[in-house]
Amino acid sequence: MARPVRFNVQAEKDVKLVKEGPEGYTGEGFFATSLDKVVGLARSNSMWPLPFATSCCGIEFMALMGANYDFARFGSERVGFSPRQCDLLMVMGTIAKKMGPVVKQVYLQMAEPRWVMAMGACASSGGIFDTYSVLQGIDQIIPVDVYVPGCPPRPEAVIDGFMKIQELVHNKEVIRRRTSDKYQALMESYGIQ
Amino acid sequence: MSETHQHVKLPDGSIEKTTTTLNMGPTHPATHGVFQNILELDGERIVSAESTVGYIHRAFEKIAERRPLYQITPLTDRLNYCSSPINNMGWHLTCEKLLGVKTPKRVDYLRVIIMELARISDHLICNSIVGVDAGAYTGFLYVMQYRELIYEIYEEVCGSRLTTNIGRIGGFERNFTNAAFTKLEKFLAEYPGVLKEFENLFMRNRIFMERTMGTGGIAAERALSYGFTGPNLRATGVDYDVRVMEPYSSYEDFTFNIPVGSTGDNYDRWLVRDQEMWESLSIIRQAYEKVQSFKGAEAEVFHADTPEYYLPTKEDVYTKMEALIWHFKIVMGEVEMPKGEVYHAVEGANGELGFYLISDGGRAPFRLHFRRPCFIYYQSYPELTKGSMLSDAVITMSSLNLIAGEMDA
Amino acid sequence: MPLTNEIVAKKLTEHFGDQLTGFEEPYGLLTFTAPKDLNLKVMQFLYDDPELQFRFLTDLTGVHYPDRKGEELAVVYHLHNLADNKRVRMKVFTDIASPDVFTATALYASANWMERETFDFFGVNFVGHPNLKRVLNVDEMDYFPMRKEYPLEDQTRVDKDDEMFGRGGHIGI
Numbered sequence: 001m002a003r004p005v006r007f008n009v010q011a012e013k014d015v016k017l018v019k020e021g022p023e024g025y026t027g028e029g030f031f032a033t034s035l036d037k038v039v040g041l042a043r044s045n046s047m048w049p050l051p052f053a054t055s056c057c058g059i060e061f062m063a064l065m066g067a068n069y070d071f072a073r074f075g076s077e078r079v080g081f082s083p084r085q086c087d088l089l090m091v092m093g094t095i096a097k098k099m100g101p102v103v104k105q106v107y108l109q110m111a112e113p114r115w116v117m118a119m120g121a122c123a124s125s126g127g128i129f130d131t132y133s134v135l136q137g138i139d140q141i142i143p144v145d146v147y148v149p150g151c152p153p154r155p156e157a158v159i160d161g162f163m164k165i166q167e168l169v170h171n172k173e174v175i176r177r178r179t180s181d182k183y184q185a186l187m188e189s190y191g192i193q
Numbered sequence: 194m195s196e197t198h199q200h201v202k203l204p205d206g207s208i209e210k211t212t213t214t215l216n217m218g219p220t221h222p223a224t225h226g227v228f229q230n231i232l233e234l235d236g237e238r239i240v241s242a243e244s245t246v247g248y249i250h251r252a253f254e255k256i257a258e259r260r261p262l263y264q265i266t267p268l269t270d271r272l273n274y275c276s277s278p279i280n281n282m283g284w285h286l287t288c289e290k291l292l293g294v295k296t297p298k299r300v301d302y303l304r305v306i307i308m309e310l311a312r313i314s315d316h317l318i319c320n321s322i323v324g325v326d327a328g329a330y331t332g333f334l335y336v337m338q339y340r341e342l343i344y345e346i347y348e349e350v351c352g353s354r355l356t357t358n359i360g361r362i363g364g365f366e367r368n369f370t371n372a373a374f375t376k377l378e379k380f381l382a383e384y385p386g387v388l389k390e391f392e393n394l395f396m397r398n399r400i401f402m403e404r405t406m407g408t409g410g411i412a413a414e415r416a417l418s419y420g421f422t423g424p425n426l427r428a429t430g431v432d433y434d435v436r437v438m439e440p441y442s443s444y445e446d447f448t449f450n451i452p453v454g455s456t457g458d459n460y461d462r463w464l465v466r467d468q469e470m471w472e473s474l475s476i477i478r479q480a481y482e483k484v485q486s487f488k489g490a491e492a493e494v495f496h497a498d499t500p501e502y503y504l505p506t507k508e509d510v511y512t513k514m515e516a517l518i519w520h521f522k523i524v525m526g527e528v529e530m531p532k533g534e535v536y537h538a539v540e541g542a543n544g545e546l547g548f549y550l551i552s553d554g555g556r557a558p559f560r561l562h563f564r565r566p567c568f569i570y571y572q573s574y575p576e577l578t579k580g581s582m583l584s585d586a587v588i589t590m591s592s593l594n595l596i597a598g599e600m601d602a
Numbered sequence: 603m604p605l606t607n608e609i610v611a612k613k614l615t616e617h618f619g620d621q622l623t624g625f626e627e628p629y630g631l632l633t634f635t636a637p638k639d640l641n642l643k644v645m646q647f648l649y650d651d652p653e654l655q656f657r658f659l660t661d662l663t664g665v666h667y668p669d670r671k672g673e674e675l676a677v678v679y680h681l682h683n684l685a686d687n688k689r690v691r692m693k694v695f696t697d698i699a700s701p702d703v704f705t706a707t708a709l710y711a712s713a714n715w716m717e718r719e720t721f722d723f724f725g726v727n728f729v730g731h732p733n734l735k736r737v738l739n740v741d742e743m744d745y746f747p748m749r750k751e752y753p754l755e756d757q758t759r760v761d762k763d764d765e766m767f768g769r770g771g772h773i774g775i
Contacts, residue, residue, distance in 0.1 A: 054226065054227050055598045056270075056274035056355055056598065058225075058226070059274055059318070066334060066338065066340075066341070067338055081220070081221065096248055096250050096251065098247055098248050098740045099249065102248070106220060129256070130754070130755050130756075131251060131255065131256060131756070132252060132752075132753075133252050133747075136761075152354075152355050246738065247736075247739060250738040250739060252754065255747060258754075290629055417657060418712065419712050433684055438684075439687070533628050534629075535631075536629075536689070536691065545660065549663060551665060562661070564660060564680075568715060568716075571715075572711065572712065572714055572715045
């Protein structure tokens, strides 16, 4: 017998099927807005991820790329393995201490602007492996933007995390994040020039 | 190799041959999982290779020395995570061997269904990734849909998709619901058509055959010396299958064939895995019929009657006194194992997955060692790829079905 | 005539006398102990003998028994006769001060990495191994982590709040 639904029973009043575009001034045949909004819109809808899949979360990523959950609709049809060509480093799976320098090197090779998503409990904080050989979270070595918990997180959870990244990308005030002070300070704290 | 036709006469001794060192590093689209191959290339041909593993070493064996038996099951999930129910059930069978627990037939047949589904799931990944590495992405997308259906069946039984932590020592944590059986029937009805389509894409495909035939082959004696087991060994011609040699979980009640190849090359491995999927399908059908033949009270049996080791269901814990006491004792770790050492092997999707458990009384094992097939047969990679081209090395790697979690543990 | 544990044990004692000890059959698997300088000879005998034919090395691992003084480290070999479906387990003990054991790589190619793993975890030095270095842990590691005296967790962490984990902290638990 199905249990009665208890949560989320209020119907949403305005469900937007299509995300609104940025605000601007529309005229006949033209639309004027600020450059950073357009750039943010373009970037957020065409993120090319670098799937740094090490273990079980990688298989959930493969399920995400499949037809059922369809990651390609977010513009991530092309997953790249070359750091220079990717925007989003998705670290999926346990990072051992042996692998740490490799993650750092891949992150350093990525060109700005770059974002990092730690998918799964192991990438976020070491997960269930509190051992001598596992790095307790990749934020020990690289700055992370979004953490997606789960062991492994369901593909829907990864999509939720990805949409948060899209919000981050879309709503940045400045186009060139790398020139802001806060970002510079963050990089300093990780020892990254 | 034909010599290049030179129109210019070069003086003798002016071309020196050197080899290039190429690092197919831990992060590479072809390495499914993190292991590193340092290849010496002479042009496009591989002269030698050196493999490095350990990039995802998570110290399972050390963790296991700290944990009671039922807390080790989530660790075994993460060994070969493409087919985690097989690892879980192999571990539970090892514990049952140590503790002397005998499972009823219905539990055995349900376990067989889940294990064969896991085997299909793993072989689907392996075969479709061989296709992706050869350049054919479509097959992967077709079969991922049916892996989703297998995941739904797991969800009905244990609640999670990938790292299932399924079952208990002595059986399952809950009976299979009607929804699980409905999904199983849907799978049994729809999957054969999909597998046939998948085969049509690859099996007699000229390009695929040319890419995979004759590459990455190994002779049967060398394979045995390298400790190959599972589909990789069966592709070389040796019909060693733990399900037949040392049947566990009532596999002796089923009739199935063991597909065997001849040359052990990539094409044979692909074919052996493909045929094993058909055999698994037939085993699932037989098991399902047997499960349905239990009627009445027998159809409600889903675990062995061992209160000392089987964590009782919540309904019993809240209503019966003995169940409450046993629940307390098991969770607080006051149940001790007998002393002894046991080695039990199951036929994992990659070969003989063995559990060597030494217990000295107490809650946690004194020593637990996993005999991991991937770790053992990956040593042969330099020999498999010597003399082949770089692109063949990529296909060899994926057709061996190397799962990094199992390799490093 | 099918190969049984008694036949295997009898042939071993005939050939090696009382150098092999500790014959027992836990859960049906014949187990015996061999002195460490004989391990290759015993395995060669088990390999070559036409009736025994243990030609498959299933597993090679190590165990640390801190309580057995003088014999702390054990190397355990699981051998399998595929034709007759018989398994046997051989244990070789060595002391922790000079843990040298002869390598089995000449006989079984699969012993290569399994011995590296045993070296990596326990420090057993396999004499004659072509490439004895660490395989799973980082190369710079200077201790052998699976020995019982070493802890599981990384001791250099500063971010763990021991109170929350029930390990003392400020308020003793």
